[in-house]
Amino acid sequence: MVQYKWIALSNTTLGVLMASINGTIILISLPAIFRGISINPIDPSTFQYLLWILMGYNVVTAAFLVTFGRLSDIFGRVRLYNLGFAVFTLGSILLFITPNTGNLGALELIIFRLIQGVGAAFLFSNSTAIITDAFPPYERGKALGINQIAALAGSLIGLILGGILASLYWKYIFLVSVPVGLLGTVWSYLKLKETGGGSRGEGIDIAGNLVFAGGLIFLLLGVTYGLMPYGSSQMGWGDPYVIASLIAGAGLLVGFVFVEKKVKYPMFRLELFKIRSFLAGGLSQLLFGFGFGGIMIMLIILLQGIWLPLHGYSYSSTPFWAGVYMIPMMLGFVAMGPISGALSDRYGARTLATLGLVIVGVSFLVLSTLPYNFNYIEFALIIFVMGLGSGMFGAPNTTAIMNSVPRKYRGAASGMRTTLQNSAQTASLAIFFTIIIVSLSYSLPSALSSAVINAGAPAQVGYALSKIPVTSALFSAFLGYNPIGTILSTTHLSSYISPSVLATLTSKYWFPETIAPPFMSALRLSFYIGAVMSFLGALVSALRGRRVIADEELSSPPQRS
Structure with a gap:
């Protein structure tokens, strides 16, 4: 057996x-x-x-x-x-x-x-x-x-x-x-x-559960949304809601230590x-x-x-x-x-x-x-x-x-x-x-602008494409998209670019080499x-x-x- x-x-x-x-x-x-x-x-x-x-x-x-x-x-x-x-x-x-x-x-x-x-x-x-x-x-x-x-x-x-x-x-x-x-x-x-000796008969620490889960959720929510763009900033660490979430989460986790010292069954x-x-x-x-x-x-x-x-x-x-x-x-x-x-x-x-x-x-x-x-x-x-x-x-x-x-x-x-x-x-x-x-956020805009101009596109196109949000560029790289091709196909910018330059910008190699x-x-x-x-x-x-x-x-x- x-x-x-x-x-x-x-x-x-x-x-x-x-x-x-x-x-x-x-x-x-x-x-x-x-x-x-x-x-x-x-x-x-x-x-x-x-x-x-x-x-x-x-x-x-x-x-x-x-x-x-x-x-x-x-x-x-x-x-x-x-x-x-x-x-x-x-x-x-x-x-x-x-x-x-x-x-x-x-x-x-x-x-x-x-x-x-x-x-x-x-x-x-x-x-x-x-x-x-x-x-x-x-x-x-x-x-x-x-x-x-x-x-x-x-x-x-x-x-x-x-x-x-x-x-x-x-x-x-x-x-x-x-x-x-x-x-x-x-x-x-x-x-x-069941083979382990447990803590049967002990009560549930309701206060500790609520404080800990709330603190950790607030903290991780703040961290997550801190990565989102906010206003003109590429990231959200200055967002009042992110700051409040981080402070609330940290405060609850600090308070959790004191709660656990007071309850009967922590x-x-x-x-x-x-x-x-x-x-x-x-x-x-x-x-x-x-x-x-x-x-x-x-x-x-x-x-x-x-x-x-x-x-x-x-x-x-x-x-x-x-x-x-x-x-x-x-x-x-x-x-x-x-x-x-x-x-x-x-x-x-x-x-x-x-x-x-x-x-x-x-x-x-x-x-x-x-x-x-x-x-x-x-x-x-x-x-x-x-x-x-x-x-x-x-x-x-x-x-x-x-x-x-x-x-x-x-x-x-x-x-x-x-x-x-x-x-x-x-x-x-x-x-x-x-x-x-x-x-x-510091290096990509200039790299994009220079690469677009070096490919033969007008300066105004390079300037426009350099405004791609960093998160969008990173997201595109992860998902296997060329954001340049998507932007050019949905705007009037392609009318300023010759077919050969357009082919270069939308090729398999141009965006990876640029980023x-x-x-x-x-x-x-x-x-x-x-x-x-x-x-x-x-x-x-x-x-x-x-x-x-x-x-x-x-x-x-x-x-x-």
């Missing part, structure tokens, strides 16, 4: 696989999605839809992870995990049947993605705790390593499937999660059982931060998320908007090939994840996790040396090594965090860990986008920040101390720490 621990691992791995496929399949298929709902990428107002489809899922997931983790300690981890499968599947079905197009269709997609985010919060806040409950301490690293392979394998599958399905029909990308979700929902309800177990291994693991996870969370989308923008068109790929095919060319990073993680997890069971997490973050930081620095028209073999080798480093960090760090907390608080600890990770990833996207937009130098300058700065965050995370990881296993003894021969 199959031991229950393998049933728990396989089911939670299926949940992680589904959620990770969903994440990258959306990322790689955005060009097809926006064409499918007939959204004009040149309209500055559409940038908010891109941000919300990309970031809304993480916002709602991060906002509820700790709440759901704490509720799982009270009402049962398996019960809420099962509910997560069902809610996620419902969101996938709604996305597939999205009835409208245009702005209304985009709004529907965002709302249905938020529903998926709620389901994902139930899954993510409980899957790690269920695995930790099911496996003995000397096998947890291996189990969590296998679980994280599924996360990266799902990301890889999502990149490939997104490219294939988006070329057939854009709604098919949402259909993929439905059979997996239905299977997982039925399987989890039939086979999973949702956020602040005393867990007194455990050195938990504190160091959580902080290194946070710093890793800040540095690494936005790298995938930045590299995909580079591939889809610049490198692939310059190498002869049609815009319609760039999503698929961008997924293919990102495979080395996934392979690096898949190769190292189970190895580092198994090694951490024997030797502890400190050396492996620290070395992994150092490798990621060095990879960032090497990436910053590449030109925009790089040699792919060099690029593939760098991102493969970066994947190895992230895989070396992931499973050992998660195992160390979960091993260090008492059994009855594992749901809360899992939610706290994943909240730190998801919040940092969302903030990382905002940081990287901010760097890119601010840098492009590439200023984009790479900004991208290098984001790489430097990613490197600094990774090295800081490595420093914190090195200070985590000896291995801690709470509440129980190893049932295998003593091992090194």
Whole structure:
């Protein structure tokens, strides 16, 4: 008879696989999605839809992870995990049947993605705790390593499937999660059982839940809308509503600490931060998320908007090939994840996790040396090594965090860990986008104007085209559009341009070559920040101390720490 621990691992791995496929399949298929709902990428107002489809899922997931983790300690981890499968599947079905197009269709997609985010919060806040409950301490690293392979394998599958399905029909990308979700929902309800000692009988921290969720939502909303144009500014950091949202969010999160000290049954177990291994693991996870969370989308923008068109790929095919060319990073993680997890069971997490973050930081620095028209073999080798480093960090760090907390608080600890990770990833996207937009706002207008005039167009045309909003140019590069062609076809400017010049401006190569130098300058700065965050995370990881296993003894021969 199959031991229950393998049933728990396989089911939670299926949940992680589904959620990770969903994440990258959306990322790689955005060009097809926006064409499918007939959204004009040149309209500055559409940038908010891109941000919300990309970031809304993480916002709602991060906002509820700790709440759901704490509720799982009270009402049962398996019960809420099962509910997560069902809610996620419902969101996938709604996305597939999205009835409208245009702005209304985009709004529907965002709302249905938020529903998926709620389901994902139930899954993510409980899957790690269920695995930790099911496996003995000397096998947890291996189990969590296998679980994280599924996360990266799902990301890889999502990149490939997104490219294939988006070329057939854009709604098919949402259909993929439905059979997996239905299977997982039925399987989890039939086979999973409660094995962890929870906090049954304790009350719900209503005040803490409201203050924390409100603070995090306000903060992430402010960060998201800070990336939107405001008035004559390319970004919205001066928007009074953005400022108010950031202040309100920060104020609520500060107040949350005092609320948790007063309530009888707090949702956020602040005393867990007194455990050195938990504190160091959580902080290194946070710093890793800040540095690494936005790298995938930045590299995909580079591939889809610049490198692939310059190498002869049609815009319609760039999503698929961008997924293919990102495979080395996934392979690096898949190769190292189970190895580092198994090694951490024997030797502890400190050396492996620290070395992994150092490798990621060095990879960032090497990436910053590449030109925009790089040699792919060099690029593939760098991102493969970066994947190895992230895989070396992931499973050992998660195992160390979960091993260090008492059994009855594992749901809360899992939610706290994943909240730190998801919040940092969302903030990382905002940081990287901010760097890119601010840098492009200074360099792109003059680059566009000069390139248009050098192509043979009159100066007034160059001046007019230099007024393209930076967000529209960035959005177009990501979605595989040439904004120049769209603008010229909808204005009178084409009447001032000869057919040969018009052909040059609307060619496959002109816009990528024009945007590439200023984009790479900004991208290098984001790489430097990613490197600094990774090295800081490595420093914190090195200070985590000896291995801690709470509440129980190893049932295998003593091992090194």
